[in-house]
Amino acid sequence: MTPAQLSTTIVDGLTALVEQGALTLPDGVPAEVTVERPRQKGHGDYATNVALQLAKKAGTNPRSLGELLAEQLRSSEGIGGVEVAGPGFLNITVEAGAQGIVAADIVAAGERYGHTETLAGQRVNVEFISANPTGPLHLGHTRWAVLGDAVGRVLAAAGAEVTREFYINDRGVQMNHFADSIIAAALGEPTPTDGYAGAYIADLATAVGEASPGIxxxxxxxxxxxxxxxxxxxxxxxxxxxxxxxxxxFDVWFSELSLHESGSVPETLARLKELGHVYEQDGALWMRTTDFGDDKDRVLIKSDGELTYFASDTAYYLDKRSRGFDRCIYMLGADHHGYVGRLRAMAACVGDDPAQTLEVLIGQLVKILRDGEELRLSKRAGTIVTLEELTDEIGVDALRYSLARYPADSPLVLDVGEITKQSNENPVFTVQYAHARVSSLLRNAADLGVEAASHPELLTHEKEGLLLRALAEFPRVVASAAELREPHRVARYLEELAGTYHRFYDSCRVLPMGDEETTDLHRARLLLVQATRTVLANGLDLLGVSAPERM
Structure with missing residues (x-):
């Protein structure tokens, strides 16, 4: 029995009490209730605080409502026992057979296990990285490459229709500086003022010359x-x-220049004028964003007639909305805090409710240490540590997992030696090793001719129960990660699951030894191992990390 299934059982119990006249809920029975694994051993398999939440509306005290609901639930299929604790918490024990069926459900669902319909019907645009096309991607981009992608994956797993988008900043003076720097490198001249330096510029100059001789x-x-x-x-x-x-x-690589070439920017300005949110002052055109909480109004067209980036940003937002996105998520770096207010005000100026249509996630800086020394970044100075260099040294899986397991808004320091260490002290190794260990056991089972089978009533060992309940939590973890935009919750869950599996394996022998006859318990445990592999693989996939069969 999964938390979702138990939630349904509790809702059915509340509905029955209302129909019997034993309970009155003026606002009706909730569609679902919160069910969690208790932290303390001996408090049952699951716990809910629904009695505390509904008691006041029901005109009673939580303890009395808890006792009433507990009595109703004790007769429900799959419930082994219900106790009312403290002021009205319900601690629920699930029958072994009802809990054990989770393993078969997981294996049957396969790659879809963990997916829900929590965000079904929502069309979400997730824009991240959006680097200038004037140099290689570096560490700052790398964190968003991981988190933006992982946010998109968990949103899709929660049922949303997701588009991952990269906004190419291919319009502006930086493009001329870029070209001038390459020309200077090709002609053996010094890097121009405000130009780009570094070995990659010389490499590009060579590549440009080879691609277009005589250019x-x-x-x-x-x-x-x-x-x-x-x-x-x-x-x-x-x-x-x-x-x-x-x-x-990425699903979409969107050119800023295309906004101007298509006429979207003039159309946007005309719309803003119709809505009455622009004015002229000192020869410039302004958007009155202070009407919607911004700290100052924003210039759309400068006094010299040049369009600002903010004009492009506004046209780009409207383009996203015209493509049918209900929610536009922007993932910005630590130096973009000032953009939050202006973007929200911009959405309000064009007639939207930014609380519903726009969301800004700010990520903090990352430092990478090697032998205690920080690897420093500076695109213009040329001392750049690129994404390519980082993956060559650290590896895709180790780098992705290490960046994914922390909230975006927390500053992060990673040590190359620690995140590449092949030991249980390294979280990515721990989780991937658990998957490899499970895969090895399943290969051994195949060699022995042992096939998994569902006998949920036999999975009564304490460690089996703990593993089953951990596996049953996965859909809730994924849904929570999606709703909160926090994929690190999946990583932390996988680390806990890996430990739970190892403790199960150490206590519960899965395969027969020697000439021992294969029993239904072996088959049932093997199915539980298959379910564990499914969840480990699905969780790693949500982080864009591989699930190795061997290590």
Missing amino acids: FDLPADERRTAVRAKAYELQLAQQQAQLDAFNTH
Whole structure:
């Protein structure tokens, strides 16, 4: 019996009490109730505080409501016992057979186990990284590559229709600086003021020359335009290839320049004027964002006629909404706190309720240490630690998992030696090793000709019960990670599950020894092991981390 199934049983019990006239709930019976695993041993398999939540509405005290509901639940199928504790908590024990059926349900669901319909019907756009196409992706981008992708995965697992989007900042003066830097490198000249330095610029200059022979011999204006276009193409392709290799995939690569070429920006400005949220002052066009809580109004068109990034941002938001997204999630770096208020005000200015349609997640900085020394980043100075270099040294799985297991809003320091260590002190190794150990056991079972079978009534050992209840929690963990945008909850759950499995394995022999006859208990335990492998693999997949068969 999963927490969701037990929630349904409790709702049915409350409904029965209302129909019998033993309970009055003016607001009706809730559609679901919270069911959790108790932290203390001896408090049953599951606990709920539903009596405390409903007592006041029911015109009674929590303890009395708890006793009434407990008596009703004791006759429900699959319930072994119910005790009322403290002021009205219900501690519920599930019959072994009802709990044991979870293993068969998990194996039957396979890759879909853990998926729910919690967010069904919601169309969500998750925009993350959105780096300038003027250089390689670095560590700051790497954290969002992991968290943005993982947020998208858990949202999809919770039933939402998710689009992962990369906004390409391919318009603006930085593109000219980029082209000028490459031209200077090709001609052996110093890096221009505000230009980009570093070995990657020289590499790009060589690649541009090889892709377009004679490009650096063109007249100056024509040359800049041609080099800018070709270097942009090559650099963007490199970013896309690096992210694919890092197991981060985007559904949409959206060009900022396309907003202007399509006429979206002028259309946006016209709409804002119709809504009355723009004004002219000092020769510039402003959006009156202070009407909606921003700390100051924002310029859309400068006095020299140049459009601002904020004009593009507004047109881009409207483009997302026109594509049918109910909610637009922006994942921004630690230096973008000031964007939260202006983005919300911008959404309000175009007629939306930002509390419903827009969400901004701010991520904190990451430091990587090697031998106690910080690896430093500086794109313009050329001392850049790239995503590619990090994955070469640390590995995709170790880097992704290590970044995914912490909340986005917590500053993070990772040590290369610690996160690549092949020991139980390293969380990613612990979880992947658990999957490999389970896979090894299943191979041994196949060699012995032992096949798994469902005999839930036989799984009565304490460690079997603990493992079953841990596995049953997975859908709730995934749903919670999606609703809170916190994929680290999946990582921490997997670490706990790995420990629970190892303790089960140490206490409950799964395969027969020597000439021992294979029993139904062996088959039932083998099914439990299969269920464990399914959950470990599904959880790792939500983090974009592989589930190795051997280690």
